[in-house]
Amino acid sequence: QQQVKQSPQSLIVQKGGISIINCAYENTAFDYFPWYQQFPGKGPALLIAIRPDVSEKKEGRFTISFNKSAKQFSLHIMDSQPGDSATYFCAVSTGTASKLTFGTGTRLQVTL
């Protein structure tokens, strides 16, 4: 059973556009929802994370929107840049330091 479903699988966005990646989860016990960015041949790096007590969190060009009732959360990348081209993973866990379950990943390409 897949605990977190991520879409789309791939995404092409023009420079300056908005990139939107979505994730849906099943288990209401999850209480930590991070997004990671991974470049080829590198480990993932935390971009931004949210807890279910807030519906939105913004850090620079990155925003997480969280819908607790729908059990969905999304990553918005504003003013997308070619340097944002990478694979993005959502993840879920119960408690920050607990083991993370990752989504399937979204390969983002930002074109000039």
Next chain:
Amino acid sequence: GAVVSQHPSWVICKSGTSVKIECRSLDFQATTMFWYRQFPKQSLMLMATSNEGSKATYEQGVEKDKFLINHASLTLSTLTVTSAHPEDSSFYICSATRGGLSEAFFGQGTRLTVV
């Protein structure tokens, strides 16, 4: 942010041999370390959770006798792939956390190729 370092970054070994991968937290004490495996263009799959001084907890389907994990200190965990086979070729990534509400910090990964 905290730094987690893996060594080596890549390794090639012959079938039947064993290879050890190190994961170090350079500037903090890691109460818990996690080991993940990632196949090309796929997601990260958790293999095991290790706490300093205790036996690792393996995920279902992961052979504990094949993937030996040792967490001997608060800054070092090792993953040993024993009797490696070509199907063990993968990208292995560790993460470390201080515990509590601390986030997990990831290493840069180790590319293992078994020939």
